[in-house]
Amino acid sequence: MINAQPHASHFVNGVPLEDANGAALPVIYPATGDTIAELHAATPAVIEAALFAAEAAQAEWAAMSGTERGRILRRAADLLRRRNQALSEIETLDTGKPIQETLVADATSAADALEYFGGLAGSLTGEHIQLPGGDFAYTRREALGVCVGIGAWNYPIQIAAWKSAPALACGNTMVFKPSETTPLSALKLAEIFFEAGLPPGVFNVVQGYGDVGAALVTDPRVAKVSLTGSVPTGKKVYAAAAAQMKHATMELGGKSPLVIFDDADLESAVSAAINANFYSTGQVCSNGTRVFVQAGIHDAFVKRLSDRMQNARLGDPMDPETTIGPMVSARQREIVEGFIAKGKDEGATLVAGGTIPDLPGFFITPALFTGVTDDMTIARDEIFGPVMSVLRFETEDEALRRANDTEFGLAAGVFTRDLARAHRMVAGFEAGTCWINTYNLTPVEMPFGGAKMSGIGRENSRAAIEHYSQLKSVYVAMNPTEAPF
Numbered sequence: 001m002i003n004a005q006p007h008a009s010h011f012v013n014g015v016p017l018e019d020a021n022g023a024a025l026p027v028i029y030p031a032t033g034d035t036i037a038e039l040h041a042a043t044p045a046v047i048e049a050a051l052f053a054a055e056a057a058q059a060e061w062a063a064m065s066g067t068e069r070g071r072i073l074r075r076a077a078d079l080l081r082r083r084n085q086a087l088s089e090i091e092t093l094d095t096g097k098p099i100q101e102t103l104v105a106d107a108t109s110a111a112d113a114l115e116y117f118g119g120l121a122g123s124l125t126g127e128h129i130q131l132p133g134g135d136f137a138y139t140r141r142e143a144l145g146v147c148v149g150i151g152a153w154n155y156p157i158q159i160a161a162w163k164s165a166p167a168l169a170c171g172n173t174m175v176f177k178p179s180e181t182t183p184l185s186a187l188k189l190a191e192i193f194f195e196a197g198l199p200p201g202v203f204n205v206v207q208g209y210g211d212v213g214a215a216l217v218t219d220p221r222v223a224k225v226s227l228t229g230s231v232p233t234g235k236k237v238y239a240a241a242a243a244q245m246k247h248a249t250m251e252l253g254g255k256s257p258l259v260i261f262d263d264a265d266l267e268s269a270v271s272a273a274i275n276a277n278f279y280s281t282g283q284v285c286s287n288g289t290r291v292f293v294q295a296g297i298h299d300a301f302v303k304r305l306s307d308r309m310q311n312a313r314l315g316d317p318m319d320p321e322t323t324i325g326p327m328v329s330a331r332q333r334e335i336v337e338g339f340i341a342k343g344k345d346e347g348a349t350l351v352a353g354g355t356i357p358d359l360p361g362f363f364i365t366p367a368l369f370t371g372v373t374d375d376m377t378i379a380r381d382e383i384f385g386p387v388m389s390v391l392r393f394e395t396e397d398e399a400l401r402r403a404n405d406t407e408f409g410l411a412a413g414v415f416t417r418d419l420a421r422a423h424r425m426v427a428g429f430e431a432g433t434c435w436i437n438t439y440n441l442t443p444v445e446m447p448f449g450g451a452k453m454s455g456i457g458r459e460n461s462r463a464a465i466e467h468y469s470q471l472k473s474v475y476v477a478m479n480p481t482e483a484p485f
């Protein structure tokens, strides 16, 4: 197995940085419970060094041409792809996700973001606006300054890249704080950036718990904060950003609906429900955890789903055949067990899974509940684990009303062969990202983000540029200026 211990806990101003006075930050391999690396949280001195470096580097980085900035990002994308195997192994050690997932969805997704925004960087412009009398105005698209990125533990390198790629493309610099649960791969991304030619200070990584995140968010030198995390943390971070009128992007949690009509392709709908609930052992923010199934197809759907769930392969995440890894931590598994107990108590039927297998680490078997009603805890709260709730419905109106009956609004999906109905449903969904006849695909070209309590702002696509730059308007007079006196 590869050595997971990094050179140092942090990466600041182009070099690894350690400060052993910081709180202990052990890295646990979720498949065994073993400690695989020992890091330290950032001390105030480390936080200061990172913010100082990011502020000092910003003007020069922004003054480079977009094409030059883009070239560095695209070189970094190539390095990520070339080292995908090693990076995937790091990501599997950090998160416990099966290697068959990390090989295709983590460093490769990060590379896509760097390539996409690297390509856009040279084309970011303002516009010319003709005005009466020969006057005109133009807009300059300018960087915001120092951005702070804060990550969750489910897609560590992907989150770091989805935030840094548009930020850097626009001429900002970034201080990134990974989740304390998965601190390793952001350091690899930082090394790769500098190997690709990124000037020191443009991308910095500091480790730490919530207090380090809070110290970054409240620093007056920071112009923008982008968080991927839970709704409770999002409320705190958004409020702290608002106090200083900082720009903010919040990618938060969800309890998304997946609506399956009688006329759906059954096999495809079952596949989507599996992907929407059990990929990454259910630790995906956009998961479709409320699966609404129309009465006519309900029993066939549940039968086929529970049959196919027998084929799930739990075990060593480094084994390419493994399809279900452990939960990220003992704590997260306890939370999931609590929800499963609640589901049973409140009267839902546990058709499959939800048990602790005889394996080391933090495994739990994928759980399928039927007979779930809208008021049950498992249908209302984000679980962030492999727990699927199947809810029966009769009519389209009913499905839409119940799908939207949640404080969250991250994502939604619909399965039907009726085109008009599919588009009616997505028009009615109160969600930022929707899928028709598939689920959970998030290519970099498509905006991604939430409505309602699931967040504000969008990541990926051209839309992200709006959240990492601002327009300056310039009025140019071509005539003498007059005054009333």
Ligand SMILES: NC(=O)C1=CN([C@@H]2O[C@H](COP(=O)(O)OP(=O)(O)OC[C@H]3O[C@@H](n4cnc5c(N)ncnc54)[C@H](O)[C@@H]3O)[C@@H](O)[C@H]2O)C=CC1
Residues within 6 Å of the ligand: 150, 151, 152, 153, 154, 155, 177, 178, 179, 180, 208, 209, 210, 211, 212, 213, 214, 215, 217, 227, 228, 229, 230, 231, 232, 233, 234, 236, 237, 250, 251, 252, 253, 254, 284, 285, 286, 382, 384, 410, 450, 455
């Ligand atoms: N919408 C999206 O794109 C995604 C959302 N998520 C959400 O993330 C959650 C799971 O991730 P967790 O890491 O457990 O979330 P979390 O909210 O506990 O932590 C997220 C990050 O915020 C930091 N943090 C905590 N308190 C802070 C504070 N007061 N100020 C600044 N930073 C602070 C943490 O150290 C961590 O890096 C789930 O609710 C999930 O739905 C996860 C992935 C993607």
